[in-house]
Amino acid sequence: MSFINYSSREINCKLVYYGPGLCGKTTNLHYIYAKTSPDAKGKMISLATETERTLFFDFLPLSLGEIRGFKTRFHLYTVPGQVFYDASRKLILKGVDGVIFVADSQIERMEANIESLDNLRLNLIDQGYDLNKLPYVVQYNKRDLPNAAPMEQLREVLNPTKAPEFEACATSGAGVFDTLKAVAKSVLTELRRGQ
Amino acid sequence: MSGPDVMYPEEQQAMSLVCARLTRDANAKAVLLIGRDGQPIAEAGDVDELDVTSLSSLTAGNVAATGGISKILREKDFFSQFHEGEKTHIHITLVGGRAILVVLFDERSSLGLVRLRVKKSSDEMVRLFDSVAKKAAAKSEPSILTEITDSDIDNLFND
Ligand SMILES: Nc1nc2c(ncn2[C@@H]2O[C@H](COP(=O)(O)OP(=O)(O)OP(=O)(O)O)[C@@H](O)[C@H]2O)c(=O)[nH]1
Ligand SMILES: [Mg+2]
Numbered sequence: 001m002s003f004i005n006y007s008s009r010e011i012n013c014k015l016v017y018y019g020p021g022l023c024g025k026t027t028n029l030h031y032i033y034a035k036t037s038p039d040a041k042g043k044m045i046s047l048a049t050e051t052e053r054t055l056f057f058d059f060l061p062l063s064l065g066e067i068r069g070f071k072t073r074f075h076l077y078t079v080p081g082q083v084f085y086d087a088s089r090k091l092i093l094k095g096v097d098g099v100i101f102v103a104d105s106q107i108e109r110m111e112a113n114i115e116s117l118d119n120l121r122l123n124l125i126d127q128g129y130d131l132n133k134l135p136y137v138v139q140y141n142k143r144d145l146p147n148a149a150p151m152e153q154l155r156e157v158l159n160p161t162k163a164p165e166f167e168a169c170a171t172s173g174a175g176v177f178d179t180l181k182a183v184a185k186s187v188l189t190e191l192r193r194g195q
Numbered sequence: 196m197s198g199p200d201v202m203y204p205e206e207q208q209a210m211s212l213v214c215a216r217l218t219r220d221a222n223a224k225a226v227l228l229i230g231r232d233g234q235p236i237a238e239a240g241d242v243d244e245l246d247v248t249s250l251s252s253l254t255a256g257n258v259a260a261t262g263g264i265s266k267i268l269r270e271k272d273f274f275s276q277f278h279e280g281e282k283t284h285i286h287i288t289l290v291g292g293r294a295i296l297v298v299l300f301d302e303r304s305s306l307g308l309v310r311l312r313v314k315k316s317s318d319e320m321v322r323l324f325d326s327v328a329k330k331a332a333a334k335s336e337p338s339i340l341t342e343i344t345d346s347d348i349d350n351l352f353n354d
Contacts, residue, residue, distance in 0.1 A: 003200040003234045004339070007207035012234045042248045047256075056260070059252045065351045068339055072351065075233065075252065091259040095232035181352045188348050192340045 001095045002191055010071045013187050014095055015180075018120050019102035020112035021053070021081035024141040027170035028102065029060050029076055032180060035173065036062060054080040057092050064184060074184055081116065090123050098135035098187040099124075100179055102170075103158050105140050105148035113158055135186035138165040139179045144172065201331050202236060206323045213319050214239035221312040222304035224283065227297040228290070228320065229254055236294060250297070254287060258295055275313075277306060288313055291321035 003012040017025040026046065033044045042061035049055050058078040063071060079089040101120060103113045121131050138159045142148060151167070159165055164182045168175030214226040218240040225240035227247065233255030235247050261273050275288040286298040286309045296317055298309050 001200050001232060003202070003230055003232070005202040005207070005234075005236075006339075007202055007204040014232060043246055045249055045253065056256060059249070059256075061248050061252070067347050067351060068342055070339055087263055088260070091256075091263055094259060185348055185352060188343065188351075189345075192343045194340075 002097050002187070004070075008071075009069055010073055011067070011188075011191070012073045012075065013097040013184075013191070014075045014077065015098045015100065015183055015187070016092060016096045017076065017078040017100045017102055018089070018116065019081055019141075020104055020109060020116040021083070023081060023102045023104035023109070023113075023116075024168075024170040025078035025081065025102050026052075026054055026058050028100075028139075028141075028168075028176050028179070029058050029078055031170055031173045031176045032062070032076065033060055035177070040064075053082060054078055055085070056080065056088050067188070072184075072188070074187075076180075083115070086119065086123070089119070090126060093123055093127050093129070096124075096127075096129070096134070097191075098137075098183040099131070100137055100139055100183050101158070102139045102141050102168075103154060105142045105154060106145055107147050107149040110149060110157065113154075117158060132161060135183055135190050136163045137179055137183045137186070138163050139168050139175065140165065141168045141170050141175075143167045143174075144169040200230065200232075201327065203327060203330060206327045206330075207237060209323050210237040210320060211239065213237075213316050213323070217298065217312055217316040221298060221300065221309045223298045223300040223309065225299045227251065227254075227299075229295040229297060231255060231258070231292075231294060240299070245299075254295055254297055258287065258289070275310075286310070286313065288317055290317045291324055293324050294320065296320065 017028055019025055040063045045059040047056035060076040062074045064074060077092050079092050101117060124131050140154050166175045166179045170176055210228055214228055214237050218226045223240060225242050228237040229251045230236055233252040235251045238247060265273050272289060278285045283299055283301055288296045290296050298313060300309055
């Protein structure tokens with residue numbers, strides 16, 4: 001849940017990167033961290049296994065500038081994508097303001113994408129949210145790979161509600177900031193609307 | 196969604212004072228008050244070399260994880276946690292289900308003293324959170340959110 005501090009004049013929002021194992025959630029955060037100036041970011045924290053798989057979450061605090069004298073701070077989290085970490089994924093969705101679903105474009109990962117998206121919907125319901133009402137964007141990652149499924153097919157299966165969507169290659173950074181900006185914008189717009 | 200959480204200057208100041216007094220009374224190194232979702236709210240003591248943002252998000256994650264464990268055990272939320280380090284110890288309590296109170300202390304204090312002082316401070320914090328909730332419900336202060344325009348939001352991303 002966003003947090004507005006009238007004393008320190010700050011707006012805090014929580015964004016969560018969701019998606020199947022190895023789809024590139026952590027890579028999105030690494031790229032954002034690498035390309036953000038030191039005064040606009042805090043430390044990036046990764047609670048990961050020895051093999052660099054997310055174990056609990058990654059966390060990256062970002063400042064995006066001021067609105068009407070209020071600093072906007074976004075707390076970026078990733079969930080662990082591996083199926084058996086479901087209890088942890090639920091916890092990280094608590095208090096979420098916006099969700100990025102990172103799909104793995106590789107044709108072999110279609111099933112995993114579908115399963116993860118279903119899991120996202122259910123876990124949100126568990127926390128009292130409705131994906132259709134939450135600020136939400138879809139990122140089709142790993143577009144650089146030769147075995148990437150055609151966009152029409154991904155769109156049809158993974159984005160039936162036509163949420164804002166972006167093609168990306170998180171390792172090179174293509175589409176990473178477009179995705180972030182779109183969801184951040186949507187969170188601020190929703191925050192205003194909710195008043 | 197139930198709308199944003201808020202904090203107002205008056206209560207923030209009062210909470211900072213409670214933190215400062217707790218630091219003194221418990222002989223603590225530092226005290227942090229954190230929202231359940233990991234936002235820093237107030238702090239006191241030796242926080243200069245602390246990475247408060249990271250500490251807050253990790254503590255909130257920790258509390259969420261133990262909360263998850265308590266559910267599996269069909270136990271109510273664990274009320275407090277204590278982690279013993281070589282030099283620095285950390286005591287974590289839930290404040291009225293709404294916030295997390297963290298006390299960092301060393302050999303100059305003791306777990307017993309910290310527990311005792313935390314109890315009193317956390318009661319005061321609960322009252323202050325109640326007052327914030329009342330104000331927010333009454334919307335006694337104009338929200339800045341209503342003033343935000345589309346171009347404000349666009350400008351944030353023009354770089
Ligand atoms: N070719 C290519 N590889 C990518 C891309 N994005 C991520 N990768 C690689 O995919 C692997 C997994 O990326 P991570 O970011 O760790 O995946 P994750 O979604 O965080 O995985 P979990 O933590 O297990 O949920 C790494 O080796 C990345 O370098 C991409 O756009 N293209
Ligand atoms: Mg990861």
